Amino acid sequence: MGISDSTYRCEKNGVLRLLAAALISEKYIEIEAGYYPSRALYSKIIKQLINGGINMEFSPELINFFNEIREFKEFHGGREIWFRGQTHDFPLNSGLFRPGKVRSLAQIKQSEKSSYRYFLSLGHPYLNGEKDWELLFIMQHHGVRTRLLDWTPALMNALYFCVENPGDQVLWLLNPSALNYLNGLGTTILTLPIDVSYEELLESTTKKFLTAAIHPVRNSARQVIQQGMFTIQGDSNVPLEFEWGGDIITRNILKKIPISKTLEQDIKYFLQLSNIDYFTVYPDLDGLSKHLNKRIYD
Template sequence: MPIPEIAIKTIGDLSREVRALAPIEKWLFRGQTDACWDLAPSVHRGYTAQQERYLTNEFRVRARSRHFSCPSSDDYPGWLALMQHYGLPTRLLDWTYSPLTAAFFSVHPDYVPPRQSIDRDACIWALDGRKLNESQGFEPLIFPLDASSYEPLVVPAFKNRDELDTVGVAMAIEHDPRIQLQQGAFTIHSSRTPINLIKGADEWLRRLIVRSEDIQGFFEELTALGIRKFTLFPDLSALTSELKSMHRPGDGCH
């Protein structure tokens, strides 16, 4: 069956639809600036399995001279989370327990890729993580990324091991203030099938669509409510980005 899809125009609409998800504590959210995109991690967008292993192992070799608190050599989940945090293509896909955070990423202009159509709709995905885990043969619970049950999903990113051809949902390990503020979680993709195309996805996925003509107003509502870049990313680069978006050349008197 097709995944249920609902158009929303305002934060009030988002709140109403989130409250309709029951029980709400089971649901995770992800914002994407294009509603046509599948739910696939970055390393599955054109990279081969061999390239993935090259990326992860090269990163491990070279990271220690650049980062003061690297994971231990055999802490594969820790390495994968660190790589994801710093933008390396991985088999992890970011989710959040906060629908407002997901909404922020779906409509903020900084996350629109170059040359992306201005007529595209944005999307906030809702995922019942426990149901997804159960459908993939795991317990109907969400464990931390370093749980032993997820090891077969993680290790093939580093070593030439057979894939389980499954997806798991894991809690993020809060090694960084950003993860805590963004209320993060991950799906771990041992399968190359996007999770919205997995059979039975309509049981644990929902799509909330922000139409192109409503994106600017939706973004302005989030800003008015204090959902801004520097509140989610507590660092100087985010503060700089936020100030530049608020004060553009030519604004005001000189």
Template sequence: MKETTLKSIDQLHKFLERFRKASHFKFRGQSDKYWELTPKAGRQEFKKVRDITIFEHWKRRAPYYLERENYNEWELLSIAQHTGLPTRLLDWTHNPLVAFFFAASENYEKDGAVYIYKANHRVLHEKYGPFELTIPIAFFQPNVSSNRIANQFGYFTIHLDPKNALNDDTKDGHLEKLIIPSELKKEITHMLNQYGINYLTLFPDLEGLSKHLSWFAENNNFWNNTFDEDGLD
């Protein structure tokens, strides 16, 4: 996997120029460069319970909270993923700025990473259910079934075995990695906030509002200690 390191904010803008006319590339940000590209259901704390079992329990209780009744299986799994359930899905985005936000907004003491993936194939999810696939790792574009998926320009990889990470051995296409040094993280999040990429826009609900206000308060010195309405918008 090609790996480079971001040197400055100016270099970030230069890096993005490469993808301005290339819509096939998707991006994922992780706040620790050592984390593998593994779905939540395949991580150590969730490995002992099958993700299908967890999802079946979720589906029994979820209708009470859903806005409509006729979601298909792909939509339900996508909503479950975006509301925190351990699933075999791994989030990607069409918008590289969203990936930079997730790489830079947490674990300030650690280097983060933005991954760039161009899959050779996509799943036609109109023909197959998410648990009917036999491909080890597949790529698909979900229906916009929630505000979070819409605002984060969401895409997914789906992993037949959630414990299997996407890497050079399992990829179906082009994969590369950009390291985000820890010392650039706060500057990147402030820049992205100015561009309209923050917790409030990516999580358009009360959780996102609370996270955004918390982030603003934690970084109050950046705005000369002016915690007011004008600064928050």
């Protein structure tokens, strides 16, 4: 008796538990076109099963992980929570403030002005008259280093970014309304139009950028699918977790959850069950191409 189901396949970074279950109960397995696990890998799986090396259930760690997220949301009265998944435990700096050859705040802000002006000038044929904050959102989308940091209220998308690549993975949780309250911006998430323009802040010698959470104008299918949100990094020139002397952590407005290896495998399996993959996160032809390469050839 053969099995023909795309669920039963080998992934580059692990083996689905369902595949393991199928192998232990069948004489052979039939894989749909495009999936070519080696016989050597089959043998390895069988040995792991015999030796008890593959757990057939979700770990208690995954349940505790979801409970920790639930408790964070309940702590904030059920208000909207944002997530950020990182494959590496880097500080919460936006691209503009990440370590590089430019270090002083004055140098950083001059680089920011240059990037904005060049993008507005050279990108004119490809734009539809966007400027100010809207143009900044477009710059971020296309990979320019800006003072924006990506977040999402969609947990599944954030988890995908956590485990997309190996590393010292972490999931960040943020109450965006409470973040804005810390800076005297009320208890809501900023939306356009806002009182001060980006260009005004960019050119001013007296006004400073404040760290804030903002709901952007979503200018692409990718942003819509990923439910992209941003925090604006202020002129304090420190990562978000060190703002207000770290009070944002101690007041439980911002929280970091490390992802262990056991938790990583559970999350990957959970995402597979939920049909979350590269193409669902990057819904364009480039995303489809990378998804197919990974699914068929890796």
